[in-house]
Amino acid sequence: MSRPQRVLDPEIDEAARAVFLAQGPSAPLQDIAKRLGISQAALLHRVGTKEALMLRALRPMPPTALALLEPGPRPDTSVEDQLLEALLHHRDFLRQLVPWLFVLHYSELGGARALRAKTPPPVALREGLTVWLTRAKRSRRVELAAPKVVAEALCGALEARCFNAHVGGATYAPGEDAAVLRQLIRALIVPSEPPARARKQPKPRTAR
Known part of the structure; x- marks a missing residue:
């Protein structure tokens, strides 16, 4: 049986962004983990805290213009x-x-x-x-x-x-x-x- 492919950081950010935008800041981490196909524990191991994930997924970038x-x-x-x-x-x-x-x-x-x-x-x-x-x-x-x-x-x-x-x-x-x-x-x-x-x-x- 092959090992599951490692979830990349951009994929985590994209999934978190989609869930937070759809459900707001109270969205459960479990929904993000489910979207990624990993456990909530595995997600927390990667991102630290829900606040840290929200910050990195939604923090504004420099204007592209x-x-x-x-x-x-x-x-x-x-x-x-x-x-x-x-x-x-x-x-x-x-x-x-x-x-x-x-x-x-x-x-x-x-x-x-x-x-x-x-x-x-x-x-x-x-x-x-x-x-x-x-x-x-x-x-x-x-x-x-x-x-x-x-x-x-x-x-x-x-x-x-x-x-x-x-x-x-x-x-x-x-x-x-x-x-x-x-x-x-x-x-x-x-x-x-x-x-x-x-x-x-x-x-x-x-x-x-």
Whole structure:
């Protein structure tokens, strides 16, 4: 008879995440162990405590949109389109993150203890976006007085939409995300040059 294959750490985290999100912080460890096909004792031997498992399964990771922002503004794409791309990427990250935060907040860990980090995800994204906007301003791609304030406005609006949508569904965050974010970008940021499609083309010379 072959020995059962060892359960990997990512598999434990994924199973715990699914159970905690479905049942809340009071979910029994037995349900997680059953999902993994191991005993509760074996699960505890691997993770230590239920709180430790919850923390490692649900603790927020750094925002993945930072990888898009780190190289700075690309010269071949409008600032508006690049910002929209990064914000929609961050929206997908937040849609995953917000339910995790709810579970952690209502657990015995408490939100503050569970979310303690060197740089919390919301702060990290604001800092990365501020740097990106500052570089766009210095390269004269956009006109804006305070990159940090614009970053706060964009991130705050996006976080509010994701939180409201999680609490009350689409009726709490009306409108299509991309359309709302694009209008917000246009309200906050003035491009130094008009989009290529909007520039007037020289009139062809007529033969005399």
